[in-house]
Amino acid sequence: MEEPELEPEHEPEPELSLATSVLPQLVGGLQAPGAADRAEALGQLAQIVDTSFGEDALVLGEYLRMSGGIDALVALVEDEEPMLHQTALLLIGNLASDAVDPNSVLTKGVLKEVGCFERLLPHLFSEDWLTLVYALGAVQNMCTDVEYVEVMQDTGVVARLQELAATDDPQLEKYAKG
Numbered sequence: 001m002e003e004p005e006l007e008p009e010h011e012p013e014p015e016l017s018l019a020t021s022v023l024p025q026l027v028g029g030l031q032a033p034g035a036a037d038r039a040e041a042l043g044q045l046a047q048i049v050d051t052s053f054g055e056d057a058l059v060l061g062e063y064l065r066m067s068g069g070i071d072a073l074v075a076l077v078e079d080e081e082p083m084l085h086q087t088a089l090l091l092i093g094n095l096a097s098d099a100v101d102p103n104s105v106l107t108k109g110v111l112k113e114v115g116c117f118e119r120l121l122p123h124l125f126s127e128d129w130l131t132l133v134y135a136l137g138a139v140q141n142m143c144t145d146v147e148y149v150e151v152m153q154d155t156g157v158v159a160r161l162q163e164l165a166a167t168d169d170p171q172l173e174k175y176a177k178g
Contacts, residue, residue, distance in 0.1 A: 022044070023067070026041045026045045026048075027069040030072035030073065030076065035079075035081055038079075038084055042076070043087065048060065058101065065110050070110045070114070073091055073095075074092070076088035077119045077120060078119055085131065086131050086134050089135050092116065092120070093134060093138035093140070104141075117142055117145075118155075120138050120142070121151070129172075136164070136172065139157075140175055
């Protein structure tokens with residue numbers, strides 16, 4: 001009697017992690033030549049940041065710091081397209097928050113190295129409400145360094161924050177005072 005041929009055992013496919021599956025494409029997309037491609041990458045990254053907690057948030061923050069993702073976001077802060085700089089401001093504010101990434105202090109270090117804080121400040125003078133809110137949030141979450149206070153004083157931002165804190169808009173007031 002002939003023995004049936006056994007198929008070779010297949011090892012289970014390793015589970016793809018966030019850092020190996022989606023993030024490389026998104027970081028590349030942040031630097032794409034087309035605004036639509038950058039917007040798509042930003043939107044997807046914003047969804048991932050919004051839904052990442054615990055270990056996923058740690059992996060996300062680490063990957064963005066090590067892959068140049070933070071640098072790419074900072075470059076987008078200066079994009080003239082509102083949707084692009086607004087989403088970049090939102091992401092930077094979130095990534096600089098301990099509530100999103102328990103290692104946000106490391107992200108703040110990278111943000112400081114690439115001069116992010118100074119690039120955020122012009123947005124505090126924006127007439128666009130959404131740009132202003134996201135810029136205020138990013139500044140609030142990043143402003144943990146005494147040097148930043150001096151930068152804000154030298155650039156007239158302290159007076160602007162006082163002006164915004166006195167508005168009738170509760171959200172602007174809250175962030176400006178923060």
